[in-house]
Amino acid sequence: MADSESQGAGSLEDYFYPYRNRYETYRSIPYQGVAREEIISVISEMARSEDKIGDEGKCSGSIYSGDHEHYRFLSRVFEQFAHANVLQRDMYPSATKLEGEIVSMTLGLMGGSSKNGEACGVLTSGGSESLMSALFAYREWARDEKGITEPEVIIPNSAHVAIDKGGHYFGVKVLRAPLGPDFLVDLDWVKSHITANTIALFGSAGSYPYGLVDPIAELGQMALRHEIGLHVDGCLGGFLLPFGRMLGRDIPAFDFTVDGVTSISADTHKYGYALKGTSVLMYASRDLRRRQYFTYPDWPGGLYLSPGMAGSRSGGLIAATWAAMVSLGAEGYTRIADAIFSTADKLIAGIRSQDGLRLYGEPTFLAAFGSDEFDIFLANDYLAAQGWRMNGLQLPPGLHFCVTRPNTYPGVVESFLDDLFHAVDYAREPGHGAASSGALYGLAGTAEGNQAVDGLLSGALDAYYEPSPGGDA
Ligand SMILES: Cc1ncc(COP(=O)(O)O)c(C=O)c1O
Incomplete structure (x- = not known):
């Protein structure tokens, strides 16, 4: 320069x-x-x-969050384990308690109990890693169970680009389905593009550009019919929309209670109000989760096992994420969600009343307009x-x-x-x-x-x- x-x-x-x-x-x-x-x-x-x-x-x-009191509290928790490498579970068994509980609490929000004890999950570094890990798991599953060597997924055009990034890394072809006038995925297009190479469909709750929830129930039916996966990207809305539903907002179900949903991502570092660097990736079955594990028994460095892409991970982030969830409680999440949805109501009404502006879709917490x-x-x-x-x-x-x-x-x-x-x-x-x-x-x-x-x-x-x-x- x-x-x-x-x-x-x-x-x-x-x-x-x-x-x-x-x-x-x-x-x-x-x-x-x-x-x-x-x-x-x-x-x-x-x-x-x-x-x-x-x-x-x-x-x-x-x-x-923007609440500096909350951040200070999380930082105090973080510093207890910031230096701890949770790969060393013999030294830091607290990580197993905290990580397991984060997954369990998030599954609780996502209808995990509907899976008869099979629903499970992992912690990742963020939404992108969650999406890419799910993509990788489906690739492994489809190759082993269906012999698919040229895997494809179909995602709404509004879906997050991290799926394309995963496709680029892992050699999975990503087909972007157009959106209808409602800014939701065109189901007919998806239906007509499923082939013998399709390993999974993706839908968002809510999508990054528009904040909308794709027709997950319909995608689930297609996934069931073709015996393929359905990942719901709840990275953005996963810790907000369920509380909106509890508050009586008109938000469709997008969790494991919906037939055909086989994995969901929800970011603790967004509306989970944790520090940056964590997300929860959940699977409907333990078998599917195993597909993302990596083990290597013959390494001179020792028997190697790793649940995901990261090697060493800081115990501080895990502890702070757990602390965010436990300290806010369902009451805290609901209270903040209520304020967010009420603010969004005013915002949406204001945009609607402004001559010359057009809202994209029927928003609830995120208003997209042009x-x-x-x-x-x-x-x-x-x-x-x-x-x-x-x-x-x-x-x-x-x-x-x-x-x-x-x-x-x-x-x-x-x-x-x-x-x-x-x-x-x-x-x-x-x-x-x-x-x-x-x-x-x-x-x-x-x-x-x-x-x-x-x-x-x-x-x-x-x-x-x-x-x-x-x-x-
Ligand atoms: C719907 C959705 N999915 C995935 C991501 C990616 O998350 P991250 O930035 O944590 O990797 C985002 C980020 O905004 C998102 O909105």
Whole structure:
């Protein structure tokens, strides 16, 4: 990259390296260790300024709890086992208690008892690992039981891209089924594309772009008919929607009580309000779970057994996840869910009443919307200038606001709707040129937006792992 001084404000260097002129850049390990107080001071400064947008409730998704008391409590639990490697169960048998209970509590939410003691699960590092592990398990199962060597899965076009990533890693062909006008998977398309090579179907509860629950009961019937798997991706909604159902919200069943569902993922690090780095992957049978295990008895390093992709894992995350669930309790989850759904009600009503905006599907906790009349990303430019961090969608273009606990603070949704009203006016004005925001997953509100996407995608990943290229403090 060019010298930072030559890149004006809003440059990619500012975007990736905002601290390059503020803090020391370490390109190699400093010979003399830096004082702990100095490190704490730098880290705290960065954390405080970066948390601001989430703490004010101006961010869609991403920050699910936002309660710093809760985080402090989880951090206290985390530090007890942060250094512990749970691979060593003889040293750390607590991991078996805590992990087993996390799985059991999550199965309780997902109708696990309907499987006569067969429902089971594992803990993973997040939604992507859960989805990829399930895909891998189905591949192994289908090869061993059905002799399928060119496996395929069918997923709704709204399903999370981690399934494609898994397909890429594990050599499974992923067919993306189009969505109907309701933004749910087109069942006829799925039905007509199941072949002898299909190993599983996927559905979401709710989908990342739209927050909607796919027709799981119908997918389950197809899966049963063809004797294939059905994974329900509840990574996003798994710890929210069941409480919505308990509150009487109109949300269809998507768990193990639905015939044909053979696995479910639910992320503890999203609406489970745990620290980042955990998700629960559940299977309807122990046999299916075994397909993801790896054992290697002939290694000089010893008899090797591993439940999933990770080797060493920190006991701290497991303990903190357990602590989040036990401390909040069903009452806490229900209370927060109630606030989230009520806030989403106001948000949805406000968007509906705004001329020129169109909601995508029938949302409950996440409102996705676009416009047939103006460039929705121009509206997002305006919102971003007011400090809002929405998620950009494409195909069709849109924005989504995934409501989380910080968005439920008094006045937040009202202030958003007010800004949205002005954002629409702004987007309708002629002469703005191309919008500067776009639909780059995980980099919402990037200064460069769609125009730079092609060059950015891999370059951005490279940049994640490089210190700032010069002009440092
Ligand atoms: C529906 C859904 N599935 C899977 C994932 C991937 O989860 P993670 O980012 O934890 O890997 C997400 C992330 O937002 C999601 O919304």
